Every structure is written in structure tokens, then in C-alpha cells.
Amino acid sequence: MTSATNVRQATLDLLRGLGMTTVFGNPGSTELPFLDRWPEDFTYVLGLQEASVLGMADGYARATGRAAFVNLHSAAGVGHALGNLFTAWKNQAPLVITAGQQARSLLPNLPFLGATDAASFPRPYVKFAVEPARAEDVPAAIAQAHRIAMQRPHGPTFVSVPSDDWAAPCAPVAVRAQHSDLAPDPAGIEEAAALIAAARRPVIVSGSEADAEGAGPALVALAERLGAPVWTAPFAARLAFPEDHPLHAGHLVASPEAVSAALSPHDLVLAIGAPVFTFHVAGDCAFFRSGVKLIHLTADAEAGAAAPVGTTILGALRHAIPALARLVPDRGLALPALRERPAPPAAATPIPAGWALSRLRAALPDDAVLVEEAPSHRPAMHAQLPMRRWGGFLTMASGGLGYGLPAAVGVALAKPDTRVCCLIGDGSFLYSPQALWTAVQHRLLLAVILLENGGYGALRSFSRVLQIRGAPGIDVPGVDHAGMARTLGCPSVRVTDPAALDDALRQALTADGPFLVEVAVDPAIPTLYGGKPG
The missing domain is CATH 3.40.50.970 (Thiamin diphosphate (ThDP)-binding fold, Pyr/PP domains)
Incomplete structure (x- = not known):
């Protein structure tokens, strides 16, 4: 028989088991029951405004590769944080965000600090959002939020917790092992390898996913095997390819004409962990009509589906890149000369x-x-x-x-x-x-x-x-x-x-x-x- 505990203790034990003992927050009255008698083995990182809290947690999560735990204050605190929540969504930063809610007994009467339809407020920029129907379901909801945040593509999740839930009795929640990286379809990889082998002028466009997955060295090895130039995708949020490598071609500009000019001279584009067509200005992207083949390797199903041309192969890059490299021939091409960088401007006042x-x-x-x-x-x-x-x-x-x-x-x-x-x-x-x-x-x-x-x-x-x-x-x-x-x-x-x-x-x-x-x-x-x- 499972011994009973309360929601707060079960949540703290769960967070210990998940390695999330650093909590980012800015407290309000609805969070105080969670913060009561704060345990010595936890670190509370105080930010002076919730947007800062979210940004800190995002940086922490992306630097560690693990989900960060955030504790916000009801609707107003979540509202302050929404700008950086949107950024965390775009960055694919794994976050488990909790927000205080007024006591359940007060909610029918539109109380002060009550969040109306709290789970809907941060949508659509969270992967999962819930205010549990029962107090005893809170720890399990947080555990589920963590699992979803860590499934690729990573991203933020949200749980609204009424303030009187923390003292309610519940059963402990066990930490579950999760292996969430999905391998790509072998038939898709074989098809991509055949297209690459037939190409005479392949080019790679790389984004943030390779670095996030620790697949960067495998990406460099694949590029060298193909002798293909590598462009950094527009708005890549991490290193996409070492910029001092001879195969690094530069950074794609976020305009349709610029992307077309860079990619159309090639007969195959291999997009690796990159939404290639993230534009910031309107225009005509002639590449869409060029007939150039495009293969998109990504763990992000939405980005793959949004690409207007090409074949998408879904799967974690740490599996997809080595699988592809094993099937494509080594072209044996010498690396080109290192791309010459412009000289810095001369010192002057005001400073260039x-x-x-x-x-x-x-x-x-x-x-x-x-x-x-x-x-x-x-x-x-x-x-x-x-x-x-x-x-x-x-x-x-x-x-x-x-x-x-x-x-x-x-x-x-x-x-x-x-x-x-x-x-x-x-x-x-x-x-x-x-x-x-x-x-x-x-x-x-x-x-x-x-x-x-x-x-x-x-x-x-x-x-x-x-x-x-x-x-x-x-x-x-x-x-x-x-x-x-x-x-x-x-x-x-x-x-x-x-x-x-x-x-x-x-x-x-x-x-x-x-x-x-x-x-x-x-x-x-x-x-x-x-x-x-x-």
C-alpha cells in the first residue's frame, strides 16, 4: 500500500527525483504555501520581474539540456512573463512552469488574483497546459508536464495550482524513465542518401537542433564527407556550424530573394534542424519554383510540415545524421580555402x-x-x-x-x-x-x-x-x-x-x-x- 503524503511534499520529492532543485521565481501570495519552510537542498533564484524569471530559466535549461522549474504568480505574473514565454517556445527551451491560483473555494466568486481559465492563458505557446481537476492530481500533472517538456522538440509546459492544493493529501508520484528521442524512418534515410549521392552541387542549411542535441561534431563530419558548403539558417538560436570552418558559407538573410540567391545555384539542399524559410520581409522566393530538391531532417514536425517544398524526415538528429553519413559516399574533396572575413573598421570616435x-x-x-x-x-x-x-x-x-x-x-x-x-x-x-x-x-x-x-x-x-x-x-x-x-x-x-x-x-x-x-x-x-x- 502506498503511504500518503501531501501535494507539496510529493511535488518536492518529485522535483528531487527529476534533478530540478533549482527553482526560478518571483513570489506572490498564491505561491506562499508552496514556498513555506523552503527545503535546504533547493535553490530559489529570485528574479525581480517575471519576464526576467522566464529568461533566466530558459538560459539555464538550454545550457544544461534539462528542464528548468519556474514558479510564477497567478495571471498577472504569467502575463508579465509571456514575452519570454513566446521566446522559450521559439527557442525550444524545456521548462515546467507553475503558477499560483486562488484557493479553489473562492474561484466561483471571481476572487481577487483569481486567474480565469488559467490553463488557456499561456496557450498556444506551451506544449501542455492544465489546471488539475483535483488537488491530489497536481504532482502527477507536474510529472506529465516534465515528460512533455523533454520530448523533442523541447518546449515549455504549464500547470496552474490553486493555493490551497499544496496542503491536500495525495499519493507520492514515482519518477518514470523516459527515452523520448525518435529515430528517423530508415526508408526515408535511404531515399535521402540516394538523392545526395546523385547530386553534383549539394548544399547544407543548418539550424539550432544539432547543437541542442549534441550532434554538432556529426554534422561537421557529414559536411566534410560531402564537401558541401554550409549556410546558417535565418534566426538560428544556437551555433549552427563552426564559423571558422572552411565549409561555412555564411548566414542566410531572412528575405526570400536572398535565400533564393544562395540556394538556387545548387541541385540539392539538405536542411538539418533548420526552418529554412523563416522570412522577415515579404518578397518572391523563386527557389520554390526552381525544382531544386530539398531534404529536411528535423525533430520538429511543425517546421517540417510548414516547409512549402521538399521531403521531411522526422527524427532526432543524433540518430539521423550518423545514419545518413553511413550511406552517402565520401566525395574525397579537399576543403576549400577559409572564407576571408572583412577587416575591422579603424578605431574612431564614436566607436564603430x-x-x-x-x-x-x-x-x-x-x-x-x-x-x-x-x-x-x-x-x-x-x-x-x-x-x-x-x-x-x-x-x-x-x-x-x-x-x-x-x-x-x-x-x-x-x-x-x-x-x-x-x-x-x-x-x-x-x-x-x-x-x-x-x-x-x-x-x-x-x-x-x-x-x-x-x-x-x-x-x-x-x-x-x-x-x-x-x-x-x-x-x-x-x-x-x-x-x-x-x-x-x-x-x-x-x-x-x-x-x-x-x-x-x-x-x-x-x-x-x-x-x-x-x-x-x-x-x-x-x-x-x-x-x-x-
């Missing part, structure tokens, strides 16, 4: 962003993890700060700002002995500056490099693409970002003189806690979508 990024590249430790949210400077970053190490780069797939800094805090919590560098724009920083407070409390090895151009530089560029003039709300002058960091306890320095940058970067990258460097960069932004891939 490309020059600043070249100095960051020189200063960054080889084993550092870079977390980026500086969208207006991505062309300069691709040119001057190539990503080289699997697991060494994270960004966001959503385009929603306010993710980068809290995500970097989460990565630093997951990797406390590794230097984490957050490269962020001033517009992005202002969405979640309070995440610095959490970094200070935990004395994280976090260097924040803030490129300050006085506003939303990406919108300046995008306005040129759309031929928009005089749009309001793009400039954000008069903010002392370095001073703001100091009010949160984070040492900082503002750099306006190029001669001072190297020393400031050294301070940030050797500090025994968080350190912010604000770099005043030239506000002129290149056009992000110029119609050419690269």
Missing part, C-alpha cells in the same frame, strides 16, 4: 561597432559562452566575432527583446565556473535590466558588453528597408546604463574613447563577479536586409 566587436573577439576566453541580443549589430558580429565552439553561443529565435540579459544570468547559473559574456544592445538591455541584481546576488562570472547607440538600431535599419520615414519611438536618448547597473550592485564603466576599450573588456572578463561595460558606438546602422546572403 565592428571595431568594438573585433576587440571583444581578441579578449574573449576560448571557453566562454556568448549570449547575444544585439540585433542591429548582427552583421558586424558575423563579420568580426565568429562563433566557433558547440555549446558556446546562444541567442533568441523569436525577435522579442528582453531575453538576452536574463538568459545570460541563467547560463551563468548553470555553468558557475565558466565565463559568460552577454553581448546586448541598449534597447534590449532596458527590457530586463533588473536581471543584473540576480547576477550580483549569486556573484556570477558574467561580463555584460552593452553596445549603446541611443535607441532601437534595428528599427532604423528596417525603416530603410520598408522606406519608412519619420517613425516615432526609435530613439532612446539620455539613459545612463552604466549608472543603472551600479544601482543594482554591478560594477560598470562607460567607454567613449577607443583607447580605453581593451582595459574595460579585460576588467569585465576577469572580474570575480558581474561587470558591465557600456560602449558608446556609432549610431549609424547598416541595412540588415540588403538582398544578399552573408
Whole structure:
């Protein structure tokens, strides 16, 4: 006979068994019964706003490869977190999110802090959402949420818990083993291998899935076997291919004409863990009519179904890539010469962003993890700060700002002995500056490099693409970002003189806690979508 316990104790025991003893949260009254007499073997990571909480948990989950546990506050807290929940969905970050709900006895009377139809609120950006019908079902619902979050493609899940449920009696919930990676259809792999063997000019487009699955080295080996150039897919949220490898062709620009120009000269496209056709501007994608064969290897059924052309083979890449490599012939081609990168601009005042990024590249430790949210400077970053190490780069797939800094805090919590560098724009920083407070409390090895151009530089560029003039709300002058960091306890320095940058970067990258460097960069932004891939 199974001995009885209560919902809170059963949940804590379940979380211990799942290895989820780090809890990210911002507490409210409906969460206090869960937090009562907090156990010593659990770590509660306090974020000062729920969007920061979600971003931290996302970074932590993606850095560890395990689901992170989040505790939010009723409808208002979930509402604050929704922007970064959308990003977590796009990033395929495994999260188990719980939110407090008012006591069950009060719910019929529309109580203060009651969440109406709580399970529907975060949809459609969760894989699973429920408010259990009975209190005793809460631990089992959390266990189910964890299993679903960890099934590929990973993603966030949600459980609403009425505040009086935690004291209710229930049975313990056993931790169940789960092996959720699905192998691809062997017939599909054989068909793909035959098409690749017949191709004369194959090309690979790679996205985030290979790095997330630990299949990066297998991807490199396959590319070398084929002698095929490899493009990074638009908006890849992780390293897609080592950017210092001779086969790396560059970054696909998120416009139909640019993707067509890059892919149409080939007779076969092998898309690996990448939604190739994620566009940001409208236009004509002639590739769809080109007749070029496309094979899509992915664990994401939705992305595979959304592709307007090609054959999709579903399955985990850690199985699919080696299976394909065993069947395709080694072309025996010599690697091409390493793609030449543009020289950095000369030092000047105001500081060119490309020059600043070249100095960051020189200063960054080889084993550092870079977390980026500086969208207006991505062309300069691709040119001057190539990503080289699997697991060494994270960004966001959503385009929603306010993710980068809290995500970097989460990565630093997951990797406390590794230097984490957050490269962020001033517009992005202002969405979640309070995440610095959490970094200070935990004395994280976090260097924040803030490129300050006085506003939303990406919108300046995008306005040129759309031929928009005089749009309001793009400039954000008069903010002392370095001073703001100091009010949160984070040492900082503002750099306006190029001669001072190297020393400031050294301070940030050797500090025994968080350190912010604000770099005043030239506000002129290149056009992000110029119609050419690269």
C-alpha cells in the first residue's frame, strides 16, 4: 500500500527525483504555501520581474539540456512573463512552469488574483497546459508536464495550482524513465542518401537542433564527407556550424530573394534542424519554383510540415545524421580555402561597432559562452566575432527583446565556473535590466558588453528597408546604463574613447563577479536586409 503524503511534499520529492532543485521565481501570495519552510537542498533564484524569471530559466535549461522549474504568480505574473514565454517556445527551451491560483473555494466568486481559465492563458505557446481537476492530481500533472517538456522538440509546459492544493493529501508520484528521442524512418534515410549521392552541387542549411542535441561534431563530419558548403539558417538560436570552418558559407538573410540567391545555384539542399524559410520581409522566393530538391531532417514536425517544398524526415538528429553519413559516399574533396572575413573598421570616435566587436573577439576566453541580443549589430558580429565552439553561443529565435540579459544570468547559473559574456544592445538591455541584481546576488562570472547607440538600431535599419520615414519611438536618448547597473550592485564603466576599450573588456572578463561595460558606438546602422546572403 502506498503511504500518503501531501501535494507539496510529493511535488518536492518529485522535483528531487527529476534533478530540478533549482527553482526560478518571483513570489506572490498564491505561491506562499508552496514556498513555506523552503527545503535546504533547493535553490530559489529570485528574479525581480517575471519576464526576467522566464529568461533566466530558459538560459539555464538550454545550457544544461534539462528542464528548468519556474514558479510564477497567478495571471498577472504569467502575463508579465509571456514575452519570454513566446521566446522559450521559439527557442525550444524545456521548462515546467507553475503558477499560483486562488484557493479553489473562492474561484466561483471571481476572487481577487483569481486567474480565469488559467490553463488557456499561456496557450498556444506551451506544449501542455492544465489546471488539475483535483488537488491530489497536481504532482502527477507536474510529472506529465516534465515528460512533455523533454520530448523533442523541447518546449515549455504549464500547470496552474490553486493555493490551497499544496496542503491536500495525495499519493507520492514515482519518477518514470523516459527515452523520448525518435529515430528517423530508415526508408526515408535511404531515399535521402540516394538523392545526395546523385547530386553534383549539394548544399547544407543548418539550424539550432544539432547543437541542442549534441550532434554538432556529426554534422561537421557529414559536411566534410560531402564537401558541401554550409549556410546558417535565418534566426538560428544556437551555433549552427563552426564559423571558422572552411565549409561555412555564411548566414542566410531572412528575405526570400536572398535565400533564393544562395540556394538556387545548387541541385540539392539538405536542411538539418533548420526552418529554412523563416522570412522577415515579404518578397518572391523563386527557389520554390526552381525544382531544386530539398531534404529536411528535423525533430520538429511543425517546421517540417510548414516547409512549402521538399521531403521531411522526422527524427532526432543524433540518430539521423550518423545514419545518413553511413550511406552517402565520401566525395574525397579537399576543403576549400577559409572564407576571408572583412577587416575591422579603424578605431574612431564614436566607436564603430565592428571595431568594438573585433576587440571583444581578441579578449574573449576560448571557453566562454556568448549570449547575444544585439540585433542591429548582427552583421558586424558575423563579420568580426565568429562563433566557433558547440555549446558556446546562444541567442533568441523569436525577435522579442528582453531575453538576452536574463538568459545570460541563467547560463551563468548553470555553468558557475565558466565565463559568460552577454553581448546586448541598449534597447534590449532596458527590457530586463533588473536581471543584473540576480547576477550580483549569486556573484556570477558574467561580463555584460552593452553596445549603446541611443535607441532601437534595428528599427532604423528596417525603416530603410520598408522606406519608412519619420517613425516615432526609435530613439532612446539620455539613459545612463552604466549608472543603472551600479544601482543594482554591478560594477560598470562607460567607454567613449577607443583607447580605453581593451582595459574595460579585460576588467569585465576577469572580474570575480558581474561587470558591465557600456560602449558608446556609432549610431549609424547598416541595412540588415540588403538582398544578399552573408
